Amino acid sequence: MPEQGPSWDVLADLQLLLQFHFMQNAYMAGTLVALLAGVAGYFVVLRGQSFAAHTLSQVGFPGAAAGVLLHVSPVLGLIAFCVAAALGIGWRGRDVEAGNRAEAATVGSILAFSLGLGLLFFRLYAGSAQGIYAFLFGSILGIADRDVQVTLAVAVAGFAVLAWMGRPLIFASVDPDVAEARGVPVRALSIGFLVVLALTVAITVQIVGTLLIFALLVAPGATALQLTARPAVGLLTSVVLSVAFTWGGLALAYFSAFPVGFFITSLAFGAYVATRGLRFARA
Amino acid sequence: MSVAVQLEHASVRLGGRAVWSDVDLTIEEGEFVAILGPNGAGKSTLLKALLGVVPLSHGAASVFGRPVRRGSPDIGYLPQRRRFDPDLRIRAVDLVRLGLDGNRWGLSLPSPARRRRVGEMIELVGASRYQERPVGELSGGEQQRILIAQALVSGARMLALDEPLESLDLNNQQAISQLVRSFCRTQGVTVLLVAHDVNPILPFIDRVVYVAGGHVLAGRPRDVIRTETLTKLYEAPVEVLQTTDGRLVVVGQYEPVSHHANSH
Ligand SMILES: Nc1ncnc2c1ncn2[C@@H]1O[C@H](COP(=O)(O)OP(=O)(O)O)[C@@H](O)[C@H]1O
Ligand SMILES: [Mg+2]
Numbered sequence: 337m338p339e340q341g342p343s344w345d346v347l348a349d350l351q352l353l354l355q356f357h358f359m360q361n362a363y364m365a366g367t368l369v370a371l372l373a374g375v376a377g378y379f380v381v382l383r384g385q386s387f388a389a390h391t392l393s394q395v396g397f398p399g400a401a402a403g404v405l406l407h408v409s410p411v412l413g414l415i416a417f418c419v420a421a422a423l424g425i426g427w428r429g430r431d432v433e434a435g436n437r438a439e440a441a442t443v444g445s446i447l448a449f450s451l452g453l454g455l456l457f458f459r460l461y462a463g464s465a466q467g468i469y470a471f472l473f474g475s476i477l478g479i480a481d482r483d484v485q486v487t488l489a490v491a492v493a494g495f496a497v498l499a500w501m502g503r504p505l506i507f508a509s510v511d512p513d514v515a516e517a518r519g520v521p522v523r524a525l526s527i528g529f530l531v532v533l534a535l536t537v538a539i540t541v542q543i544v545g546t547l548l549i550f551a552l553l554v555a556p557g558a559t560a561l562q563l564t565a566r567p568a569v570g571l572l573t574s575v576v577l578s579v580a581f582t583w584g585g586l587a588l589a590y591f592s593a594f595p596v597g598f599f600i601t602s603l604a605f606g607a608y609v610a611t612r613g614l615r616f617a618r619a
Numbered sequence: 620m621s622v623a624v625q626l627e628h629a630s631v632r633l634g635g636r637a638v639w640s641d642v643d644l645t646i647e648e649g650e651f652v653a654i655l656g657p658n659g660a661g662k663s664t665l666l667k668a669l670l671g672v673v674p675l676s677h678g679a680a681s682v683f684g685r686p687v688r689r690g691s692p693d694i695g696y697l698p699q700r701r702r703f704d705p706d707l708r709i710r711a712v713d714l715v716r717l718g719l720d721g722n723r724w725g726l727s728l729p730s731p732a733r734r735r736r737v738g739e740m741i742e743l744v745g746a747s748r749y750q751e752r753p754v755g756e757l758s759g760g761e762q763q764r765i766l767i768a769q770a771l772v773s774g775a776r777m778l779a780l781d782e783p784l785e786s787l788d789l790n791n792q793q794a795i796s797q798l799v800r801s802f803c804r805t806q807g808v809t810v811l812l813v814a815h816d817v818n819p820i821l822p823f824i825d826r827v828v829y830v831a832g833g834h835v836l837a838g839r840p841r842d843v844i845r846t847e848t849l850t851k852l853y854e855a856p857v858e859v860l861q862t863t864d865g866r867l868v869v870v871g872q873y874e875p876v877s878h879h880a881n882s883h
Contacts, residue, residue, distance in 0.1 A: 500726075504722055504724060511769075517672055517689065517694070519691075
């Protein structure tokens with residue numbers, strides 16, 4: 337970690353922050369992830385699919401393990417498994433709402449099995465607690481150049497698709513029956529969004545890990561929706577928050593002895609609690 | 620006057636079962652039509668068939684002279700529903716806007732023309748005061764006004780309203796039916812309104828479409844809502860009673876369907 341601490345000279349601090357290649361990679365990948373997670377997260381919260389997001393992140397566990405096993409990047413394994421799971425969930429029904437108990441139980445069983453499978457993979461072939469740790473809590477400081485490229489490709493593609501289907505997706509999310517009657521392909525959109533969500537989850541897991549995914553994929557959107565009911569403003573707020581949590585978390589971790597994931601989640605949690613409190617106080 | 624809705628030998632099957640079959644129905648443009656019938660008879664299905672959301676298994680359906688097609692901007696739809704989730708964080712005005720361009724793909728530049736159109740529509744239904752509030756926080760009557768604005772904003776010539784008066788108090792039932800009537804009378808909008816209770820709209824309606832026992836019967840209200848007619852339609856003893864204040868109550872043997880406002 338750095339030899340010098342932070343000063344009040346912002347430029348000098350930035351130079352310090354970005355003097356090492358791993359920090360440059362961390363900021364690049366982190367920013368890309370935050371941008372996509374901010375947009376996708378707004379829809380996740382609007383559609384009430386936080387549970388689906390969490391499920392996808394955990395189903396990715398054996399995927400990451402398989403990536404390690406096959407000596408390809410774990411993020412590629414993650415992408416493959418998450419997208420497959422998204423197609424499975426989307427094919428079965430609208431989504432995995434917690435209210436739907438039978439389905440939640442099915443998904444829960446698959447979830448447990450895939451986690452067990454991932455554990456086995458890691459034990460047999462990688463044998464490293466390090467790998468599991470990175471998967472559970474993220475490994476943003478260990479992002480390779482190739483991961484940055486994959487992240488860039490996924491983020492650009494995800495962004496483009498969400499920009500293209502954003503409006504019909506909002507329509508289908510808040511008023512599916514009317515949207516369907518007006519010619520919006522509600523079911524196809526639902527599956528399409530799950531696939532984008534799977535891609536987002538796959539690259540977000542690199543940064544904050546599967547256990548902390550709430551911080552980047554749910555908290556910014558949830559906070560933004562507390563603050564505003566305007567879709568455009570909400571989307572923008574969600575992205576700004578998500579980027580702010582990531583940048584702040586990275587900087588705080590760099591200048592201290594504590595892990596990045598802790599700071600990102602703390603910032604996210606703090607913002608969410610603060611806005612909820614604000615609305616509660618106003619009401 | 621031209622024809623708004625035409626069904627010819629139309630049938631719908633859902634889950635391997637015929638909901639209704641061999642239905643012939645003509646609705647003139649500008650008519651205010653009440654769709655009545657017991658629960659599960661296929662009233663919602665009738666609207667969905669006209670919207671192209673549910674396919675016909677036999678026969679043909681056309682709306683304003685063209686075969687039914689999903690996504691037609693000619694029909695504004697208000698589905699049968701519970702209220703919006705109180706936590707739904709989207710403004711009423713955004714919901715109306717979705718009725719105008721929510722089916723368009725891609726990004727678009729801000730459009731003053733569309734914004735104006737939305738504003739005018741909201742004013743017409745008398746919802747300007749609360750248009751900026753999140754829709755989940757609005758009362759039932761306020762939500763219905765917003766939804767009617769959403770249904771009409773794309774320039775719809777027909778309103779398909781599925782139980783819009785349900786869960787409203789009497790004042791709001793009257794206000795909403797009068798609002799719908801005014802669109803019907805002043806703008807020539809054809810109205811198909813599914814109702815559980817015919818009485819609040821009895822003074823307004825031109826025609827009744829009664830759905831029961833897999834059949835559909837259409838005619839003037841006082842001709843259709845009669846003991847003999849409904850008994851034949853239900854294929855079971857049904858009795859129509861009239862209260863002293865002119866309200867109609869339908870009493871059936873298998874499923875008592877009350878058309879009285881205070882009975883549910
Ligand atoms: N998607 C579906 N699959 C199978 N059966 C359905 C479906 N939707 C409706 N039905 C059945 O069709 C019948 C008519 O339903 P509906 O049109 O909703 O009745 P209503 O609106 O008159 O109460 C009911 O028996 C209902 O159970
Ligand atoms: Mg119905």
